[in-house]
Amino acid sequence: MIALLLALGSSLAYGCADFLGGLGARKAHVLRTVMIAAPASLAVEIMLWPVLGASFSAGTLGWGAASGVASAAAFALLYKTLAIGPMNVLSPVTALVSAMLPVGVGLLQGEDLGAAGLVGLPLALAAVVMVSAGHGAGSARPSRTALLLALGAGAAIALQLIFLHQAPSDSGVAPLIVGRAVSSAVTLAAAGLMFRRLGSEKPAYAVSAAAGVLDSVANLLFLMAARSGDLAVVAVITALYPAGTVLLARSVLAERIHRSQLVGLGTAAVAVGLLALT
Secondary structure, X not given: XXXXXXHHHHHXXXXXXXXXXXXXXXXXXXXXXXXXXXXXXXXXXHHHHHHHOEOOOHHHHHHHHHHHHHHHHHHHHHHHHHHHOOHHHHHHHHHHHHHHHHHHHHHHOOOOOHXXXXXXXXXXXXXXXXXXOOOOOOOOOOOHHHHHHHHHHHHHHHHHHHHHHHOOOOOEOHHHHHHHHHHHHHHHHHHHHOHHHOOOOOOOHXXXXXXXXXXXXXXXXXXXXXXHOOHHHHHHHHOOOHHHHHHHHHHHOOOOOOHHHHHHHHHHHHHHHHHHOO
Protein backbone atom coordinates (compact mmCIF):
# COMPACT_ATOMS: atom_id res chain seq x y z
CA MET A 1 0.00 0.00 0.00
CA ILE A 2 2.87 2.36 0.80
CA ALA A 3 4.48 1.60 -2.57
CA LEU A 4 1.16 2.32 -4.30
CA LEU A 5 0.77 5.68 -2.59
CA LEU A 6 4.37 6.61 -3.40
CA ALA A 7 3.81 5.64 -7.05
CA LEU A 8 0.65 7.79 -7.18
CA GLY A 9 2.62 10.69 -5.73
CA SER A 10 5.34 10.13 -8.33
CA SER A 11 2.76 10.08 -11.10
CA LEU A 12 1.20 13.33 -9.89
CA ALA A 13 4.59 15.03 -9.57
CA TYR A 14 5.64 13.92 -13.06
CA GLY A 15 2.36 15.23 -14.47
CA CYS A 16 2.78 18.60 -12.75
CA ALA A 17 6.40 18.83 -13.88
CA ASP A 18 5.41 18.12 -17.49
CA PHE A 19 2.69 20.77 -17.31
CA LEU A 20 5.06 23.44 -15.99
CA GLY A 21 7.76 22.40 -18.44
CA GLY A 22 5.25 22.75 -21.26
CA LEU A 23 4.34 26.23 -20.09
CA GLY A 24 8.00 27.15 -19.95
CA ALA A 25 8.60 25.80 -23.45
CA ARG A 26 5.86 28.08 -24.78
CA LYS A 27 7.88 31.12 -23.74
CA ALA A 28 11.30 30.06 -25.02
CA HIS A 29 13.06 27.17 -26.75
CA VAL A 30 12.63 23.96 -24.79
CA LEU A 31 16.39 23.58 -24.25
CA ARG A 32 16.46 27.00 -22.59
CA THR A 33 13.78 25.72 -20.23
CA VAL A 34 15.80 22.59 -19.46
CA MET A 35 18.92 24.67 -18.85
CA ILE A 36 17.06 26.10 -15.84
CA ALA A 37 15.14 22.98 -14.82
CA ALA A 38 18.09 20.57 -14.83
CA PRO A 39 20.33 22.45 -12.35
CA ALA A 40 17.32 23.12 -10.11
CA SER A 41 16.53 19.41 -10.12
CA LEU A 42 20.12 18.47 -9.36
CA ALA A 43 20.25 21.02 -6.52
CA VAL A 44 17.21 19.43 -4.86
CA GLU A 45 18.72 15.96 -5.03
CA ILE A 46 22.01 17.20 -3.58
CA MET A 47 20.10 18.86 -0.71
CA LEU A 48 18.40 15.53 0.00
CA TRP A 49 21.80 13.83 0.35
CA PRO A 50 22.37 14.68 4.08
CA VAL A 51 18.76 13.74 4.89
CA LEU A 52 18.37 10.44 3.03
CA GLY A 53 22.02 9.47 2.61
CA ALA A 54 23.90 8.34 -0.48
CA SER A 55 26.31 5.50 -1.18
CA PHE A 56 28.31 5.82 -4.38
CA SER A 57 29.31 2.22 -5.04
CA ALA A 58 30.34 0.98 -8.46
CA GLY A 59 26.85 -0.44 -9.05
CA THR A 60 25.23 2.82 -8.07
CA LEU A 61 27.48 4.83 -10.37
CA GLY A 62 26.83 2.46 -13.28
CA TRP A 63 23.04 2.24 -12.95
CA GLY A 64 22.73 5.93 -12.08
CA ALA A 65 24.75 6.97 -15.13
CA ALA A 66 22.71 4.62 -17.33
CA SER A 67 19.48 6.17 -16.05
CA GLY A 68 20.88 9.63 -16.81
CA VAL A 69 21.71 8.73 -20.40
CA ALA A 70 18.24 7.17 -20.81
CA SER A 71 16.65 10.29 -19.33
CA ALA A 72 18.45 12.58 -21.78
CA ALA A 73 17.48 10.33 -24.69
CA ALA A 74 13.87 10.22 -23.51
CA PHE A 75 13.71 13.98 -23.38
CA ALA A 76 15.09 14.44 -26.90
CA LEU A 77 12.94 11.71 -28.44
CA LEU A 78 9.75 12.77 -26.65
CA TYR A 79 9.88 16.39 -27.73
CA LYS A 80 10.87 15.46 -31.27
CA THR A 81 7.91 13.07 -31.34
CA LEU A 82 5.44 15.67 -30.11
CA ALA A 83 6.84 18.24 -32.52
CA ILE A 84 6.03 15.97 -35.47
CA GLY A 85 2.62 14.92 -34.11
CA PRO A 86 -0.19 14.18 -33.99
CA MET A 87 0.20 14.46 -30.22
CA ASN A 88 -3.12 12.83 -29.39
CA VAL A 89 -2.01 9.64 -31.16
CA LEU A 90 1.66 9.53 -30.23
CA SER A 91 1.34 10.49 -26.55
CA PRO A 92 -0.64 7.33 -25.66
CA VAL A 93 1.87 5.21 -27.56
CA THR A 94 4.75 6.68 -25.57
CA ALA A 95 2.95 6.33 -22.24
CA LEU A 96 1.93 2.73 -22.94
CA VAL A 97 5.45 1.63 -23.94
CA SER A 98 6.93 3.37 -20.88
CA ALA A 99 4.61 1.25 -18.72
CA MET A 100 4.78 -2.06 -20.58
CA LEU A 101 8.56 -2.57 -20.54
CA PRO A 102 8.99 -2.23 -16.75
CA VAL A 103 5.96 -4.48 -16.26
CA GLY A 104 7.64 -7.12 -18.41
CA VAL A 105 10.90 -6.80 -16.50
CA GLY A 106 9.09 -7.09 -13.17
CA LEU A 107 7.21 -10.21 -14.23
CA LEU A 108 10.40 -11.79 -15.61
CA GLN A 109 12.05 -11.16 -12.24
CA GLY A 110 9.37 -13.28 -10.63
CA GLU A 111 6.98 -10.69 -9.22
CA ASP A 112 3.60 -12.24 -8.32
CA LEU A 113 0.64 -9.88 -8.69
CA GLY A 114 -2.14 -12.17 -7.51
CA ALA A 115 -5.66 -12.37 -8.97
CA ALA A 116 -6.54 -8.73 -8.26
CA GLY A 117 -3.28 -7.55 -9.80
CA LEU A 118 -3.81 -9.59 -12.94
CA VAL A 119 -7.10 -7.75 -13.46
CA GLY A 120 -5.93 -4.34 -12.25
CA LEU A 121 -2.75 -4.24 -14.33
CA PRO A 122 -4.45 -4.43 -17.77
CA LEU A 123 -7.04 -1.90 -16.57
CA ALA A 124 -4.24 0.46 -15.53
CA LEU A 125 -2.52 0.07 -18.91
CA ALA A 126 -5.81 0.86 -20.66
CA ALA A 127 -6.23 3.89 -18.40
CA VAL A 128 -2.76 5.13 -19.39
CA VAL A 129 -3.85 5.18 -23.03
CA MET A 130 -7.25 6.79 -22.39
CA VAL A 131 -5.98 9.48 -20.04
CA SER A 132 -3.20 10.58 -22.39
CA ALA A 133 -5.36 10.50 -25.53
CA GLY A 134 -6.99 13.74 -26.64
CA HIS A 135 -9.95 14.49 -28.88
CA GLY A 136 -10.02 12.85 -32.27
CA ALA A 137 -7.28 10.32 -31.65
CA GLY A 138 -8.45 8.39 -34.67
CA SER A 139 -8.64 11.37 -37.03
CA ALA A 140 -4.97 11.48 -37.99
CA ARG A 141 -2.41 8.84 -38.85
CA PRO A 142 1.18 9.33 -37.69
CA SER A 143 4.04 8.85 -40.09
CA ARG A 144 6.29 5.83 -39.70
CA THR A 145 9.10 8.11 -38.47
CA ALA A 146 6.87 9.69 -35.83
CA LEU A 147 5.64 6.30 -34.64
CA LEU A 148 9.19 4.97 -34.36
CA LEU A 149 10.20 8.07 -32.39
CA ALA A 150 7.22 7.59 -30.05
CA LEU A 151 8.22 3.98 -29.46
CA GLY A 152 11.80 5.10 -28.82
CA ALA A 153 10.70 7.80 -26.37
CA GLY A 154 8.58 5.32 -24.43
CA ALA A 155 11.42 2.81 -24.36
CA ALA A 156 13.87 5.45 -23.11
CA ILE A 157 11.50 6.51 -20.32
CA ALA A 158 11.04 2.85 -19.37
CA LEU A 159 14.78 2.23 -19.34
CA GLN A 160 15.31 5.20 -17.04
CA LEU A 161 12.86 3.71 -14.54
CA ILE A 162 14.27 0.20 -14.89
CA PHE A 163 17.86 1.38 -14.39
CA LEU A 164 16.88 3.33 -11.26
CA HIS A 165 15.16 0.22 -9.93
CA GLN A 166 18.30 -1.88 -10.54
CA ALA A 167 20.50 0.42 -8.44
CA PRO A 168 21.43 -1.00 -5.00
CA SER A 169 18.60 -0.54 -2.51
CA ASP A 170 20.97 0.82 0.15
CA SER A 171 22.39 3.57 -2.09
CA GLY A 172 20.04 6.30 -0.87
CA VAL A 173 19.65 9.16 -3.35
CA ALA A 174 22.99 8.47 -5.03
CA PRO A 175 21.42 6.99 -8.23
CA LEU A 176 19.31 10.12 -8.62
CA ILE A 177 22.27 12.45 -8.14
CA VAL A 178 24.43 10.55 -10.62
CA GLY A 179 21.61 10.22 -13.13
CA ARG A 180 20.66 13.88 -12.94
CA ALA A 181 24.28 14.99 -13.22
CA VAL A 182 24.76 12.86 -16.35
CA SER A 183 21.46 13.90 -17.99
CA SER A 184 22.15 17.56 -17.17
CA ALA A 185 25.62 17.36 -18.71
CA VAL A 186 24.24 15.74 -21.87
CA THR A 187 21.41 18.27 -22.16
CA LEU A 188 23.63 21.30 -21.51
CA ALA A 189 26.16 20.01 -24.03
CA ALA A 190 23.38 19.72 -26.61
CA ALA A 191 22.22 23.24 -25.78
CA GLY A 192 25.77 24.51 -26.24
CA LEU A 193 26.06 22.87 -29.65
CA MET A 194 22.68 24.30 -30.71
CA PHE A 195 23.11 27.69 -29.03
CA ARG A 196 22.63 29.73 -32.19
CA ARG A 197 19.34 27.94 -32.89
CA LEU A 198 17.85 28.54 -29.45
CA GLY A 199 16.55 32.02 -30.21
CA SER A 200 16.82 35.14 -28.04
CA GLU A 201 13.73 34.61 -25.87
CA LYS A 202 14.40 34.43 -22.15
CA PRO A 203 13.08 31.35 -20.35
CA ALA A 204 10.40 31.49 -17.66
CA TYR A 205 12.84 31.12 -14.78
CA ALA A 206 10.42 30.40 -11.92
CA VAL A 207 8.24 28.01 -13.91
CA SER A 208 11.23 26.15 -15.34
CA ALA A 209 12.87 25.81 -11.93
CA ALA A 210 9.60 24.55 -10.42
CA ALA A 211 9.38 21.94 -13.17
CA GLY A 212 12.88 20.73 -12.30
CA VAL A 213 12.08 20.56 -8.57
CA LEU A 214 8.91 18.55 -9.21
CA ASP A 215 10.79 16.20 -11.52
CA SER A 216 13.25 15.48 -8.71
CA VAL A 217 10.39 14.83 -6.30
CA ALA A 218 8.83 12.45 -8.85
CA ASN A 219 12.10 10.56 -9.31
CA LEU A 220 12.57 10.24 -5.55
CA LEU A 221 9.03 8.97 -4.97
CA PHE A 222 9.41 6.45 -7.80
CA LEU A 223 12.70 5.18 -6.39
CA MET A 224 11.17 4.79 -2.92
CA ALA A 225 8.10 3.05 -4.38
CA ALA A 226 10.19 0.65 -6.48
CA ARG A 227 12.28 -0.25 -3.44
CA SER A 228 9.21 -1.07 -1.34
CA GLY A 229 6.94 -2.68 -3.95
CA ASP A 230 6.74 -4.54 -7.25
CA LEU A 231 8.24 -2.81 -10.28
CA ALA A 232 5.35 -4.01 -12.45
CA VAL A 233 2.76 -2.24 -10.28
CA VAL A 234 4.83 0.85 -9.49
CA ALA A 235 5.75 1.49 -13.13
CA VAL A 236 2.23 1.28 -14.49
CA ILE A 237 0.85 3.59 -11.75
CA THR A 238 3.66 6.05 -12.41
CA ALA A 239 2.81 5.94 -16.13
CA LEU A 240 -0.55 7.54 -15.30
CA TYR A 241 1.30 10.87 -15.11
CA PRO A 242 -0.73 12.37 -18.03
CA ALA A 243 -3.70 12.52 -15.62
CA GLY A 244 -1.98 15.25 -13.60
CA THR A 245 -1.15 17.21 -16.73
CA VAL A 246 -4.73 16.89 -18.02
CA LEU A 247 -6.26 18.06 -14.74
CA LEU A 248 -3.90 21.03 -14.46
CA ALA A 249 -4.56 22.02 -18.05
CA ARG A 250 -8.28 21.96 -17.24
CA SER A 251 -7.87 24.03 -14.07
CA VAL A 252 -5.26 26.56 -15.22
CA LEU A 253 -5.72 26.80 -18.98
CA ALA A 254 -9.42 25.87 -19.12
CA GLU A 255 -8.66 23.11 -21.60
CA ARG A 256 -11.47 20.65 -22.17
CA ILE A 257 -11.29 17.16 -20.68
CA HIS A 258 -12.63 14.81 -23.30
CA ARG A 259 -14.95 11.88 -22.65
CA SER A 260 -12.25 9.28 -23.24
CA GLN A 261 -10.03 10.99 -20.68
CA LEU A 262 -12.83 11.03 -18.08
CA VAL A 263 -13.39 7.32 -18.70
CA GLY A 264 -9.63 6.85 -18.35
CA LEU A 265 -9.58 8.64 -14.98
CA GLY A 266 -12.41 6.43 -13.74
CA THR A 267 -10.68 3.32 -15.05
CA ALA A 268 -7.47 4.39 -13.32
CA ALA A 269 -9.30 4.73 -10.00
CA VAL A 270 -10.69 1.19 -10.33
CA ALA A 271 -7.29 -0.17 -11.37
CA VAL A 272 -5.54 1.48 -8.42
CA GLY A 273 -8.10 -0.03 -6.06
CA LEU A 274 -7.50 -3.51 -7.47
CA LEU A 275 -3.73 -3.11 -7.38
CA ALA A 276 -3.98 -2.01 -3.75
CA LEU A 277 -5.46 -5.44 -2.99
CA THR A 278 -2.25 -7.10 -4.18
